Amino acid sequence: MKKNVLIIGAGGVAQVVAHKCAQNNDVLGDLHIASRTVSKCQAIIASVHEKGAMKVPGVFAAHAVDAMDSAAVAALIRQTRTGIVINVGSAFVNMPVLEACIETGVAYMDTAIHEDPKKICETPPWYGNYEWQRRDRCAAAGVTAILGVGFDPGVVNAYARLAADAYVENIESIDIVDINAGSHGRWFSTNFDPEINFREFTGTVWSWQNGAWQANRMFEVGQEFDLPVVGRQKAYMTGHDEVHSLSATYPQADVRFWMGFSDHYINVFTVLKNLGLLSEKPVTTAEGQEVVPLKVVKAVLPDPSSLAPDYTGKTCIGDIVKGTTNGEPVEVFIYNVADHAEAYAEVGSQGISYTAGVPPVAAAILVANGTWDVKKMVNVEELDPRPFLGLLNRMGLPSRIRDADGDRALEF
Structure with a gap:
């Protein structure tokens, strides 16, 4: 032990x-x-x-x-x-x-x-x-x-395995949906390390479809999902870690990751990106100082841990798994709903x-x-x-x- x-x-x-x-x-x-x-x-x-x-x-x-x-x-x-x-x-x-x-x-x-x-x-x-x-x-x-x-990654990978073991004999698609329907009350912030968060969304959106990697742009492919507790939510296909292991484990299935974004988040993100402020490459200021724009943006945004006391609302994260069992179509949604305020009361985090x-x-x-x-x-x-x-x-x-x-x- x-x-x-x-x-x-x-x-x-x-x-x-x-x-x-x-x-x-x-x-x-x-x-x-x-x-x-x-x-x-x-x-x-x-x-x-x-x-x-x-x-x-x-x-x-x-x-x-x-x-x-x-x-x-x-x-x-x-x-x-x-x-x-x-x-x-x-x-x-x-x-x-x-x-x-x-x-x-x-x-x-x-x-x-x-x-x-x-x-x-x-x-x-x-x-x-x-x-x-x-x-x-x-x-x-x-x-x-x-x-x-x-x-995600993690529990959603376990949900995919559970679906394969117990509910869907032949898996045809795994769609991971991550919705944060909460509010932190700030004009703009990321929910975890801004540097990692923005890096996740500035590159190619990779998904596994039709037995091959498919490339899209961020916010190019959107879809509305009707989910328990949080209701109808718009989410966008996003590149994410679990797609890269689940596609190896279930190569016959389409594997996609969807994350919810507000119009406000998309607008701020787009402006920052178009101005070059999400770049990881150093630039030199007029005063001769070398800085990384993305690290400057991280420095001026709220520390994600500071959001916890004011956070309200819920998250809904899970897997929509489709396929067939005994030759008949089947679909399951395995998910969790978490509450921001309850999390803060227990452990002091959102x-x-x-x-x-x-x-x-x-x-x-x-x-x-x-x-x-x-x-x-x-x-x-x-x-x-x-x-x-x-x-x-x-x-x-x-x-x-x-x-x-x-x-x-x-x-x-």
């Missing part, structure tokens, strides 16, 4: 991970959190104690580390006797942290695909550019590495961070007790989804299904 967790990162998602680890520290053991700014880690630990989140008395310590430095991360892993690393830092640090886990032989998980800060929207499949190149090394070292185990932060802790519990300790690199759809979704039901992210038999809770 693996014990002792090291959380990498100190943003809004890390806040949720910390609280949920504390609520399950009887299973997970000693807890540690590290980032470049140790005061942020200390503030998160303070919030855990303010909420009385520790299930049993135990260690929860803060550390300073440069997660881009594999050797430093490896040294911290050894120092803390960590068995499981939950990486919720910037997507730029994934490979250095994974390398440290391979070196030390501990379990690794993240919630988003690795990115090179100098590149945007690389050639698909994205996992093939970095993560999957380390599959053999993980297997040789007996390292469990669970990729993209947030909500709903977007909550949906991303609870799943890796559920995965850590399954690694700790051996259920998901597979000693190789996997994407979530390669694992049995039932114990994972069952844990999430009890940890604050219950799953539901809407199909020909109605709309009901899923029990595991």
